[in-house]
Amino acid sequence: KAGVTQTPRYLIKTRGQQVTLSCSPISGHRSVSWYQQTPGQGLQFLFEYFSETQRNKGNFPGRFSGRQFSNSRSEMNVSTLELGDSALYLCASSLPGSYGYTFGSGTRLTVV
Amino acid sequence: GESVGLHLPTLSVQEGDNSIINCAYSNSASDYFIWYKQESGKGPQFIIDIRSNMDKRQGQRVTVLLNKTVKHLSLQIAATQPGDSAVYFCAENEQGAQKLVFGQGTRLTINP
Numbered sequence: 001k002a003g004v005t006q007t008p009r010y011l012i013k014t015r016g017q018q019v020t021l022s023c024s025p026i027s028g029h030r031s032v033s034w035y036q037q038t039p040g041q042g043l044q045f046l047f048e049y050f051s052e053t054q055r056n057k058g059n060f061p062g063r064f065s066g067r068q069f070s071n072s073r074s075e076m077n078v079s080t081l082e083l084g085d086s087a088l089y090l091c092a093s094s095l096p097g098s099y100g101y102t103f104g105s106g107t108r109l110t111v112v
Numbered sequence: 113g114e115s116v117g118l119h120l121p122t123l124s125v126q127e128g129d130n131s132i133i134n135c136a137y138s139n140s141a142s143d144y145f146i147w148y149k150q151e152s153g154k155g156p157q158f159i160i161d162i163r164s165n166m167d168k169r170q171g172q173r174v175t176v177l178l179n180k181t182v183k184h185l186s187l188q189i190a191a192t193q194p195g196d197s198a199v200y201f202c203a204e205n206e207q208g209a210q211k212l213v214f215g216q217g218t219r220l221t222i223n224p
Contacts, residue, residue, distance in 0.1 A: 004155075031210055033210065033211070033212070035212075035214075042201075042214055042215070042216045042217060043156070043201065043203075043212075043214035044214075045211050045212060045213070048210045048211060050210070055210055056209060056210055056211045058211070090155050090156070092155075092212075094210075099144045099146070099161070099205045099210070099212075100146075100158065100161065101146075101158070101212065102158065103148075103155035103156045103157070104155050105153070105154050105155045106154075106155050
């Protein structure tokens with residue numbers, strides 16, 4: 001079966017712009033989580049969604065937001081981009097009640 | 113606070129030898145632990161997991177050991193192969209929270 005699909009794979013944006021990243025989970029997976037990966041901070045949890053509701057949120061500023069649709073697909077948005085937002089953004093999905101997350105290949109965001 | 117750390121940022125072993133990657137965690141409320149492997153340009157790939165009610169779990173060529181007394185987790189890879197070269201992350205999940213806390217990672221290099 002298809003894995004977690006993230007689009008786009010690469011993105012270059014200018015400071016001050018906003019960006020939307022998309023994630024399609026594995027079929028049947030209703031929990032979707034987002035992580036930011038940088039060389040300095042490693043992998044950090046952004047937020048988790050289940051049945052269109054955000055259940056958990058990490059320590060990121062309000063410029064980072066997300067949502068989940070009724071088909072479990074999820075998007076995350078970053079507004080007023082800063083250079084420090086350059087990172088690999090990873091999406092992971094899991095079955096209800098499971099911690100067995102499957103990750104996508106990520107979206108590499110570069111802010112210039 | 114919550115943190116999961118790895119003892120060594122890099123580890124170099126000879127092909128065919130066994131590798132041991134260590135990880136320390138600090139959240140005693142964590143009840144689920146996972147090891148991920150990340151290759152260049154890809155998202156983290158699930159290797160093996162263990163629940164807090166277990167001390168040891170074996171997979172194909174991999175074994176995870178959990179010592180709750182000292183809050184230590186280790187991943188043993190038997191007969192390492194060139195394809196094992198990657199960055200390995202441990203992650204913990206606090207009971208009831210759909211949120212993974214990752215360690216900083218260990219880069220495993222296999223020498224021919």
